[in-house]
Structures are given as structure tokens and as C-alpha cells.
Amino acid sequence: MKRTNAVNNLLLFYIPLSLLVLFAVFPYIWTFLTSIKPDTELYTSEVKYFTQHPTFKNYMDLFQKSNFMKNMMNSFFVAMATAVISLFVSVLAAYAFARFEFKGKMYFMVSFLLINMFPAVLLLTPLFVIMRKIGLLYTPYSLVIAYSTFTIPFSVWLLTGYIRDLPVALEEAAMVDGCNRMQAFFRITLPLTAPGIVATGIYIFITAWNEFVFALMFTNEATRTLPVALQTFIGQYDIQWGLLTAGGVITTIPVVVLFMLVQKKLVEGLTAGAVKG
Amino acid sequence: MKKYLKAFSMIVSFFLMLVMLGGCGGSNNDSDGAKQQEENKNEVVTIKHWVWLDNPNDPTFSQLVKEFNDTHPNINVEVEVIGWNDFHTKLLSSVTGGSGPDTSSFKLTWQPEFIGQDALLPLDDYLNGWAGKADVVDNLWDVMKYSDGKHYVMPWELQVLYMYYRPSMFKAAGIEKVPETWDEFLKAAQKLTKDTNGDGKIDQYGFAMRGARGGHEPWASFVLASVPGNAFFDAGGNCTLDTPEAIKANEFFLDLYKKYKVVPPTAPADGFNEIIANFKSGKAAMVVHHIKSSNGMIEQFGDDVDAFPVPAGPQGRWTSLGDTENVIYKSTKHPKEAFTFISWLSEKEQLLRWDKATGNVPVLKSLQEDEYFKNNRFMKASFDSMPFAHIYPINENMGEWIESLWPAVTQQALEGKITSEEMMKKLAEGMVKK
């Protein structure tokens, strides 16, 4: 019995998990291996996995010769601010959509979605003019506002889904126990949807962290974010593979670390919340 | 009622926050205006310059700008480096949106888009007063004249496409001298295409063909070498690409992949990065590119890399001239200072340093006589190619033609989905459509 369990575990759990994880991280590992190769080893007729002469020169260059640290701070500020603002307004709207019946609800939800269906590339020039007119062009706020605009619809939809997943009986029970709706929202709904809120927050943060098209237009050298900075390593007649790959490796680290810190909330399930509530 | 007060106050505070954000932006703007006024008082004008760099870590450009600012106390040039891939997008959208730079690097082919919206400043009046004008390489002023007869650009960088090759591979294949004609080129390529390690698979190809974006430049060397007059348009203004000569020459180009298989099987998808990689990794013995790749190739191969001008066809030779210029936008408040800056960049001393650092062909005659350039084998190939180096036609169709039409129909023809004739008809049509 125990033995079949172990075999089952291996077949149904460890093997698929390892394969999926390998698939997910392999290109990253490959990027890292490329980033520590000396320039002359980038082009070889045989695929070379490990270099004999690893170098961290690209990483040194990245931090010493370019504004990478500053770009990272810019990205972090923009992504954080976007996540906070979007989450705040989205939770309110999602609660309304999930728990109330009101006129025009369908219409509002669909119009939220429609906005996200329209290709951003066509909105670029008019948005640029708007940002210029309200004086936000080349400030991080222009990105925060643009990203909020594009992440709110998704976030509202996602959160609506998570709140609807939650049995309404729990809230009703609390209200019977003497909570008002507000208290029920803060004491029951919010903690119980914490996983969904965290997941949505991650979604917003990553979207803002990676966004390129608006970042290209709405920033200058002082406010530039990471994806735009990475793009400057691609010249017309030359790609700085070393810097590009080193930059790519570094770019992902803050988000992964951040996620490690919040991931506990993501899986804090119904039980954890219910005890508190 | 009480229970919603909290929600309500949250919403109100959110709006306050929005107003504050708006307020911040507003005050920023004001302070900008104030700064500008202050600058006027001290008579220091700021010139915003946008540029792309092949190697953003090379400090030469920022050093040059610093020197300019030091030697011109009344002008302060602020440089913004933008990646090449998006330079055009950002420039065009910003200029259209009303917030472009004062000056920037530029490509001749972009002229219609910017001149069409009346965004570029004609430079003729300034150029006539510029001391370096007569020193600029012959014909360049003609090449850079726009269809309305005016000059909008200040010459800065030049590159000429020629053929790189690996002498050691030529020797191993028993090729005595570099090919002079496309027929000789094919013979050489066939000898160079082989299995070098004996595993039964071809691992070295004659030529790194470029079938993806940007491949139109080397491609034209194949086609126009067969076209009388070596031009895209004949004297009567008709496109020559769908003439029988051009179709036949194009067939030869396609057959390098389809029939003779002397190019890597990846050719339809290969862009500049891939063809250079193919050459540098030893997968290909020849590749068409220009002098800006030479530093990297010397680093990789040392002496085992050399160059010759692109081969000739029945009607002679044609190769592509690459260019980067500097321009001034009409929106600038300080055209005079802007011209001072962009003309300073193209003056002898600055240009010498820039061309040495980046490996560009000098646009000034006096510099081409310089020992440094005379002794460089790749400069020699460039100079030898100058007499038949031309640019692509400049008209409003070319943006789409270059970026999407040429790669798409070439790839279709390489895969045998359309014939050489169909391909050339589409290309001719795309070049002249109204």
C-alpha cells in the first residue's frame, strides 16, 4: 500500500511537477548561461551549454555603466503604485458586481471588458496628447494612470469571480450575528478573498512591470522603466547580448522575491480565514 | 446609512488623491516654464537631442556632447538615448503628438513621413553658411536632396554594404580569388557548402542569406546588377522590378536557397542578427554587411576575415548605401543653436573620433584621406564600393514595402508558394501604388 503510494506520488506528482518547472525555468537558465559567456563564445557552431570562462562583466557593466538601478526603481514605483490604486478601486467595483443586483450592471461589466479588447497601439497617440495636456508626460504618474486604466477592467473581472466563488451564506451569517454590511465586508469578505486579491495584485504588478508600449512613449531617460531600458541594448547593427541577457536575469529577481514574501497569503484558504472571521 | 459613509469617504479620498496627482503635474509644468524663462535671461538654451546607439555603453557620444556643452556655454544639449527598434515609433508618435525633440538622428527613408506633416526644418540656408559643406563626399548632397529640392538632413554616418568572407574557408575549398561576378559567386558558394566533420550533414554554407526584415538591401545587389541602368526606375519613371531581367536575376537569388542550397535552411527567417551569427559561428563563409560589423568580426577571427565589393551582374554592380543623418524639427525654439550642434557633430575633428569609435565611413573627403582609414581593409572595401553605392527610392510607400511587403513576398517565393514573377510584380506594384 505504502509502496504504491510512493509510486503514485512519483508518477502523478513529482514527475509532472518537475517537467513543468523545468519547462518554465529552462529559458531563464539559458539566459543566465548566455549572460556569463564571454562575447567571443556567443557564436559557436556547436551548442555550448557551459562556458569555460564564466564572466560577470556584463553584470558589472549593467550596474556601473548604465542606469539600470534607477530604471529598476522607476519600474518598482510604477508597478507598486499601479497595484495599490487599481486594487483599491477594483475591489470596490468587484464587490458591487458580485453582491448587488442593479440596473445597468451587465452594461457596465461589458463596457469594462470592451475597453481591454481594443489594441493599445491605436490608443497611443491620443493618450500621448492627453498626457501632454494634463502635464503628466515623462512623469511616472502618466504610466501609473495609463496602467491603472488598462488593469482595472481585468482586475474587476477577476475579483468579481473570486468574490462570487465565496458562498454568500458566510456574509449573511455574519450579518445575522449583528454585523452590518460594511463590517461583514471587512471581517468576512475581504479576508476570505485574500488569495484572489493577492493573485490579482500580482497580475497588476507584473503587467505594469513588463509593459512596454506606453512606457516607451511616456518616459524619458530619467523616468525610464526596465523593459524600455532593456530595449536600448538592441542597436541597429548590434545586439548587446551580454547586457540584454544579464538585464533579463536581473529584471525577474525582484518580482520573484516579492512573490515569495506574499505567496503565503495566496494559499491562505477558506479555513484560515474562517477561523479569524 | 452609516455603513456606507466609510465607503463614501474612501471614494472621496481617492478623488482627492487624483486631484493631488493632477496638481503635481500642473506645478511641474509651471516650473518648467519658469526654468525656460530663467534660461532666456542667462541666454543658455537647451537643445533636446534624441539618438540611437549601436553600443549604448560606448561613452564616445556622451563625451562629445559634454565637450560641446563645455565649449559652447550658451547651449546645453540634453541627450536621450533610445533603442533602435522603437526609435522611429517613438519619434514619429512624439512629433505627431506635439512633444518631439529639437534635434535627432534620422534616416533618409523617414523623410516623407515627417516632411509630409511639415515637421522638419529645411537646412539649405544654414548649410550654405557651413564651412564643411564643400568637404562632404561627392554626390552626397544630391543623394540627400528631398524630392522638393530642399535639404533637410545633415550628413553624419555612412555605411556601404560589401561582402565579408573567410579567407581560410576559401583556401580550404580551393578558391584562388574572390568572385567578381554573381556566376563566380555561385560557383564559390557551391564549393564552400559542405560537410566539414564527416557526419553526412552539411554544416558549412557558402552564403548567409537574409530573407527576413532588412534583407531587401543585399537582395537588391543581386537584382539590380542585371537591370540596365542599375536603378529601381528607368528613365521613363517605370519600376524596373517586374522587367524580365529583374525577374530572372531574382530567380537566381531564390535558387540559392531553393535549388543550389548554398545558404542555410533558416534563410527565410534570418535577420541581421542571424546572418552575422551564422558568419561568426562559421556556418557561412560569406555574408553581405557593412563596416559597422567589422570590429566584432576582427574580435572573433583576427586576420581570418576579409572583404570584397559585391559581385557584378551583366549590367554592372549595385550596392546599398546605409546612412544616418541629423535633423532639426520645426518645433524647436532655437534653430540656430540646434544647427550649431548638429553641424559641430559633422565637423572634421569630431567626426574622426566618432567614425574611429563606431567604424563608420567618413562623410568628409578630407577624412577619407586619413591614414587610419586608408590602412583599414574594410574601409578599403567600402571606398571601392562607393562608386556604385546607392540608396533605395524614398517615397511614402517604402515604409510598408521594406517592413512588411518585401519580407512577406520573398519568404513566400523562397517557400515556392509564389513564383519569381509574381513576387516581382507585387514588389513593383507596392513601390509605385498611389
Added chain:
Amino acid sequence: MKNFWSKSAPYLLITPSLLLMMLIIAYPIANSVSISFLKYILFKPKDIEFIGVNNYFNVLKDPVFWQSLFNTIIWIAAGVFFQFFFGLLLALLLNRNFIGRRIVRSIILIPWVTPGVLIGLMWKWMYDGNYGVINDILSRLHLIQDYVPWLAKSETALLSVIITIVWQGIPFFAIMLLAGLQAIPEELYEAGKVDGATGWQAFWHITLPMLKPTILVSTLLRVIWVANSVDVVYIMTGGGPGYSSLTLSVYTYMKAQKAMDFGYASTLAIYLTLMLSVVALFYLKNLNLKEVR
């Protein structure tokens, strides 16, 4: 008074998000829609003229549009399906207790966190038909005889970019569904066990139905996202060879940014939006929005 508040509460709650969006985006979208009725080539400001629905007819007559529409359908269907499939699998695996799961949960985010530009370039590099690592691995495993020029053949180009987008999208589903799994009460599974349900039955009868809202919403959002993604395809193949991997969004991008034909590009964008709306309607029907649980 109380009645007034309960009636207006939902409107108050959605006001901030609605305002923020409308202030910023209403004008650009209206602008784009109106441009679709114009002949509007950016650098020919003198030639701008009203041409009614001509752009809409011209698009329907454009063979490249039909090819890209076909590609887009495959791109979305295959891309989102496999993202979802592997994402769900990963979410279920990560929902279990095992040593090091904190780290594993974090590192699987990497594909999602990597900027699209870099994804395109790295995958192009890995797919390369001459010295690409993918060819090397496959031939070492004896899965292929000769190196395959993945991105240079019409037959494999679209497939190759789909694999890349699947890679990028798995973490999205894994995280979203992992969060959704937390809302399923443990008691349901315990009750299931009492009734003698096997793991598979529990998954089919408890997990899937309970996850349904999350699944529907996240796939719908992903469909929209994948339909609009440009960078990966544009960098890897530029839509080629020929038009074999050209998606509608990439075609729109090229028409707008390379040909500067904003009239035509806006029209393409509106067709894409209409198409997505049809998909969305189908989803909305299934989601049963009216129901308040």
C-alpha cells in the same frame, strides 16, 4: 433613506474605477473609431478624407486579413487552451504540500515576469535552425534527425510561436487558479471522501464546478490578452514566413506603426474587437451574471 443608500451603493462602489477609466480612455477609443471612417495616413495630412465604410469593405477584400484572421483563431484557441491546461495542472500540483513549494511557486512565475521583448529574442535564439539549443536537445534525444529551421518554415512557424506564448501564459493560470482553489471549502472534499469518491471524481465533481467562475473569467481575460499580444510574434517571426504566423494584432500593429495607415489599422482593430465581443458574449451567457450568490 436606508433604501436610497442600498440602491445607490453599487453605483458609488463602481464610480471610482469607471471614472478613472472613462477620463483616460474614452476619448482615445472614440478617436480611433472615428478614424476608421477616414482615409487617414499619418504623413499625408492633406489627403485625410471621409470615406464612410470603405475601410470596412477594403479589409474584407484583403486576403492578408483573412489569413491573419485564420491564424489568430488558431493562435488564440491553441495558445489559451494549453496555457489553461498546463496552468490548471500546475495549480493542482502546487496546491499540495511539499518541501520547497514556496520556492517552486515563486520561480514558476519567471516566464510571466520576463519582458516580452526578451522572451521574443531568447526564444528566437533557442529555436534557431543552425545552432539553437532546442534543436540540439531534440537531436540528442533522437527526436529529430536533422536540425529543423522552426521559424523559417510555414508549417512550423505558427506552432513555434504558440509554444512560446503557452510558456509565457502558464504561470498566469497557475496563480489565478491556485487562488481560486483556496475558496473551495475543505468540507466538500471530506464529504466526498465519505461518499467514496476517488481523487478523479472529486476533481470532476467538486473542484471543476467550484472553480468554474474563476476558470471562465481567467480564460476570457487571457483570450483578450493573447489576441492583443504583439511583441512575441513580431520579434520572433515578424508574421512570416510569408504571412504564415501573422496574427490580426500584429497586422494591425504593422499597418499602424510601419505603414502609418491609421484608418485601415483602426478598422482592423474594430474587427478584432467585434470578434472578441462575440467570444465574450458566449462566456457571459455561461457566467450567469445576474445571479447573486
